[in-house]
Amino acid sequence: MKRDIVYLASKSPRRRSLLKKMGVRFRVVSSRYREEKLRGLPPEKIALRHATGKVKRACAPARARFILGADTIVCCGRRVLGKPKTKKEALKMLSLLSGRLHHVYTGVAMLDRKAGKVRTAVSKTGVYVERLSRERMLQYVSRVNPFDKAGAYAIQERPKIVSRIRGSYSNVIGLPVEIVRKMLK
Secondary structure (H helix, E strand, O other), X not given: OOOOOEEEOOOOHHHHHHHHHHOOOEEEOOEOOOOOOOOOOOHHHHHHHHHHHHHHOEOXXXXXXXXXXXXXEEEEOOEEEOOOOOXXXXXXXXXXXXXXXXXXXXXXXXXXXXXOEEEEEEEEEEEEEOOOOHHHHHHHHHHOOHHHOHHHOOOOOOOOOEEEEEOOHHHHHOOOHXXXXXXXX
């Protein structure tokens, strides 16, 4: 697979950056898949279903063999946090995460059109966010664009609000490179 190009069914700049750092030859394509709220499913299954949907509905050229998709979900207790739509919603999410452990799940799907198979895997990382004052949350939201990030935060951006993690750092960014490396082999 070294010479093959991977088609990434994601517009995420963070996923593109991680693939570049891995040295993967790839092109970005859109997907016609539309995420819907999947109530009653565990977060692992939600992330895998969305990642699989993205690769199956990718707008890749007919000659494209490998299509990669991913979906990241933030869970705090039983609550699934998506991307906030408003500043108020972002502050509410940060308030919920403040001083607590939560989990980040990323489902990864790799479609091999030639083999007619989709390989899937999920990564789970425990993340602990520092206790945040209202003032610190307001500053954070003004400096970091929370609207394209599940849970309204980015582990890799400053100011740092995550004090420790248990698991894959790249998973929290949005693409567990350990899983992708295995799939590329």
